[in-house]
Amino acid sequence: MIITRYVTIGDCALITAIIVSAVALLFVLPTLVVSGGTNVEVRSGDRVAGRYSLDEDRRVPVEGPLGTTVVRITDGHAHIESSPCPHKFCLRMGPVGGEGGLIVCVPNEVSVTVANDRADGIDAVSR
Amino acid sequence: MNDRMQNLSRLALLLALATVIHTAEAVLPITFVWFRFGFANIVGLSTLYLFGFKDALVVTIGRIFLGSLFAGLFGSPAFLLSFAGGTSSILAMGIVHRFGSGLFSEVGISVVGAVVHNVAQLVVAYLLLVKNPGIFLLLPLMLFAAAGTGFVNGLAVRFLVAHFRKVRS
Numbered sequence: 569m570i571i572t573r574y575v576t577i578g579d580c581a582l583i584t585a586i587i588v589s590a591v592a593l594l595f596v597l598p599t600l601v602v603s604g605g606t607n608v609e610v611r612s613g614d615r616v617a618g619r620y621s622l623d624e625d626r627r628v629p630v631e632g633p634l635g636t637t638v639v640r641i642t643d644g645h646a647h648i649e650s651s652p653c654p655h656k657f658c659l660r661m662g663p664v665g666g667e668g669g670l671i672v673c674v675p676n677e678v679s680v681t682v683a684n685d686r687a688d689g690i691d692a693v694s695r
Numbered sequence: 696m697n698d699r700m701q702n703l704s705r706l707a708l709l710l711a712l713a714t715v716i717h718t719a720e721a722v723l724p725i726t727f728v729w730f731r732f733g734f735a736n737i738v739g740l741s742t743l744y745l746f747g748f749k750d751a752l753v754v755t756i757g758r759i760f761l762g763s764l765f766a767g768l769f770g771s772p773a774f775l776l777s778f779a780g781g782t783s784s785i786l787a788m789g790i791v792h793r794f795g796s797g798l799f800s801e802v803g804i805s806v807v808g809a810v811v812h813n814v815a816q817l818v819v820a821y822l823l824l825v826k827n828p829g830i831f832l833l834l835p836l837m838l839f840a841a842a843g844t845g846f847v848n849g850l851a852v853r854f855l856v857a858h859f860r861k862v863r864s
Contacts, residue, residue, distance in 0.1 A: 574802065574850060574853065575800055575803070575849075576798065576799060576800045576802075576803065578795070578798035578799045578800075578803055579799055579800055579802045579803035579806070579849075582799065582803050582806055582807070583802075583803075583806055583842050583845075583846060586838055586841070586842045587838075587839065587842055589838065590834075590835040590836075590838035590839050590842070593834055593835040593838070594835040597831060597832055597834060597835065
């Protein structure tokens, strides 16, 4: 075989192993590396009412001037479940997830921020 | 005495060659070539084959210091990455060359060197610079690049070493 004039069987096995593991890592790494770390910050007025992980489902009641706004975290997303405000815009703002985002209920002064830890700009450029 | 002089000048020539290649590569635009070909390692690995590990270590570490001086990167993060990658790469290649040369040819050892170079750089970048585990998402891409560049460089080393031995004998 012509190919063995230039490379040994060991070389071929090595290169194959590297390419196979690279393909495998391509699928495995994202789940290993990027999980957790994304945080939900719930504020009432100037006060931080709590910080939570997007990974755990929970129901967070927050007190505001008008009453209790309920923030719900499910399936890696946070949304407002119920609010005493008149127009319910905050309910219609929908869920925010790990890509980062913000829900605000202006009348009840409640805000829900999802910090995006993954893509917070460039930390360093190097070559 | 004559022998030592010959060794010294040979080492100086190899180091100069490796430094020139290293520096030339450093000015390639990153937009087109997001990875390094590592052509300078052709000189390092050939030195390992022809003149032994000690000379290869001198050539590799020397070219990283000199190359980064020429490129104006000395002491920068890029230099740290280059240094970590180059040193661990030549160490790994030395070990594989010493114990596994029956199994791997120049091509295999070159691929080992390329992979170790990239992994070491990633680890150092994570520990010192970025501190975000997301950086390891680059690992598969760098492995592909390492397999490709390692293969090409390995073939080059093979031809170079064969030619050199033919000329010398």
